[in-house]
Amino acid sequence: MSKKIKEIVLANPRGFCAGVDRAIDIVEKSLEKYDEPVFVRHQVVHNKRVVESLEKKGVKFVKEVNEIPDNAVAIFSAHGVSSEVENEAKSRDFMYFDATCPLVTKVHLEVQKHARKGRDIVLIGHKGHPEVVGTLGRHPKDSGTNIFLIETKEDIEKLKIKSDSLAYVTQTTLSVDETTELIEVLKSRFPNIIGPSADDICYATQNRQDAVKQLSLECEVVLVIGSKTSSNSNRLKELAEKCGTKSFLIDDKTDIKIDELKFATSVGITAGASAPEDIVQEVISYLVPLGYNHVRNLSENKESMTFKLPRELSD
Numbered sequence: 001m002s003k004k005i006k007e008i009v010l011a012n013p014r015g016f017c018a019g020v021d022r023a024i025d026i027v028e029k030s031l032e033k034y035d036e037p038v039f040v041r042h043q044v045v046h047n048k049r050v051v052e053s054l055e056k057k058g059v060k061f062v063k064e065v066n067e068i069p070d071n072a073v074a075i076f077s078a079h080g081v082s083s084e085v086e087n088e089a090k091s092r093d094f095m096y097f098d099a100t101c102p103l104v105t106k107v108h109l110e111v112q113k114h115a116r117k118g119r120d121i122v123l124i125g126h127k128g129h130p131e132v133v134g135t136l137g138r139h140p141k142d143s144g145t146n147i148f149l150i151e152t153k154e155d156i157e158k159l160k161i162k163s164d165s166l167a168y169v170t171q172t173t174l175s176v177d178e179t180t181e182l183i184e185v186l187k188s189r190f191p192n193i194i195g196p197s198a199d200d201i202c203y204a205t206q207n208r209q210d211a212v213k214q215l216s217l218e219c220e221v222v223l224v225i226g227s228k229t230s231s232n233s234n235r236l237k238e239l240a241e242k243c244g245t246k247s248f249l250i251d252d253k254t255d256i257k258i259d260e261l262k263f264a265t266s267v268g269i270t271a272g273a274s275a276p277e278d279i280v281q282e283v284i285s286y287l288v289p290l291g292y293n294h295v296r297n298l299s300e301n302k303e304s305m306t307f308k309l310p311r312e313l314s315d
């Protein structure tokens, strides 16, 4: 009887996006150029390995601006910050770089534009996520308009909005399908609501979700490499499961439970936008001796997006 070939299938694209690349570059170039420690407010990107490796190189992660000493060099994370945090930093005597992803900044600018035009705003996003906290905090309180956060259809039903002038924006790392549904519900409840041409979900989130759907069709198990705090990685796991494929969110190979792979002849691997490719390669090396010695790329989708570094840090 012929033995079944066990294979690993790799999603494309996977792993680092342009915003994460830029944020990590900002931290690394700051470490090269300035004295240690460099202070970073919040995890620069939501990945345990990245954070631990930067800590070893001399980064000190802090929760709030008041923990950053005078004369230090500081960096804001890729998720963005509120106007209040930015103003506090400006009033202090230290230098800072803003590693906010330009696609998050785009949403901040949309919020400010809508408020200036007198529109109330509905933000679709996950309560407590740093990007959402930052975006809510970009709403100008003195504009006389309101901003409402919603996560579910039930939240939309409960909205009490009197204004006819209304707009929506979204977090960048949501589930594309769920957000489309929520926007439809919003539009049916508030027919005059306006929004961006599609939504604010970024290209990297969209591409990784498209790729994991394809991966789920071809594999019996999907391993999503990413930290529990990573919004886009969690969405990839959920999506694989919605497609009917068993999925596990793992930080690295030590989270793999061999028993759960036992019956799978094809294991799919993808990585969230903040998960480094080294971990993907380590997971492959771990699976090969278990018999998964055929490795296949699902497609060759390449992303070409890049974002510029701040002038002071570019070569």
Ligand code: SF4
Residues within 6 Å of the ligand: 017, 018, 019, 020, 078, 101, 102, 103, 104, 172, 173, 202, 203, 204, 205, 232, 273
């Ligand atoms: S996931 Fe999207 S919004 Fe977030 S850092 Fe990457 S490109 Fe920017």
